[in-house]
Amino acid sequence: MRIVIADDERTARARLRRELSEMANVEIAGEATDGLTAVAQIRALRPDLAILDVQMPELDGFAVLRALEPAERPAVIFATAYDAYALDAFRVHAVDYVLKPVDGEQLRSAVDRARAQIDARTDEVRLRALLDEALASRGGLAPRTDHGADRLLINTDGRLVPVRVEDIDWIEAAGNYVRLHVNKSVQMSRDTLTAMEKRLDPTRFARIHRSAIVNLDRVKELQAWFSGDCVVLLTTGERLRLSRSYRKAFESRFGRRKE
Incomplete structure (x- = not known):
């Protein structure tokens, strides 16, 4: 799982790096210290997961998501020092939020949920392809092409x-x-x-x-x-x-x- 971290606090980024380094099959693909850089890195690196601080210079964590097209958005975990942002996090379909300073077990649980969501998306794509083939073979339909399907x-x-x-x-x-x-x-x-x-x-x-x-x-x-x-x-x-x-x-x- 490739992850981008975005937080303007150096100590917070260091803590995230330390906790993530102890998890299996995790790669920190990039880091950002402000919202605009986070948007650029997510677009360029296409990570599986982004861990975003809610309060950052230039753009906050929620504005980062709004700046991205739906197809560009990875799974997201918000990091915040305030419980008050929890409802907003779920309204934008975040996987989870973790309170700062980040607790290792809470972060691990959130990353596991993100991994399950990403795996489910992959399975959905595979299932969709299989069902397309089944519809085509049983219903006499032409398989999907660049010009659409029936x-x-x-x-x-x-x-x-x-x-x-x-x-x-x-x-x-x-x-x-x-x-x-x-x-x-x-x-x-x-x-x-x-x-x-x-x-x-x-x-x-x-x-x-x-x-x-x-x-x-x-x-x-x-x-x-x-x-x-x-x-x-x-x-x-x-x-x-x-x-x-x-x-x-x-x-x-x-x-x-x-x-």
Whole structure:
């Protein structure tokens, strides 16, 4: 397990290094003394786990997470001298938090939980691939390609559920999840919008702003709005904003679409 440590206190970093050095299969990939450096190191080193001090110069621990795209975020343990941050830590889906000065046993328990979470993610990816193959072989479906598949497996409450792509109306980002609007129902999946977009056929789906993807077959009309933005009216009656920065690419999709 590769770990990045971020804490502006030298003695706190030294204590973390000492405790982590006694754990098996742990490598300290990098250290940071402020939030901006922590963001840069996480992006460059792609660690499995980040141990972040809550209060740091430039960016605090929570701001470090906000600065990262969901796909860039490792498992996180917060280190703090105050219990008051515990609820905030769990709200951003941290694995755990440890109180400073760090206790070795508490840290070991938190790292073990992080390891279990990372292993579960790896198992989920493997299971998703196996289920994709099973769906393709039993249902006569084409295997997934760069242009998407007939069905997607989404992670809902720890279960992998197949969803027919043609039934998806639109998809929106929701923190570390995405909401799939499917036949007037909503399915939550632990995924990023960018990762979901890569699994969809680009001739059938398009971004309309940084937080939403729409099924082009559901587009009824475009209506002018403010500052170059538009409103996309869907056949379901829903109205979504088309950002000016995505408008040209979105409109061009209709000329390139395959029937």
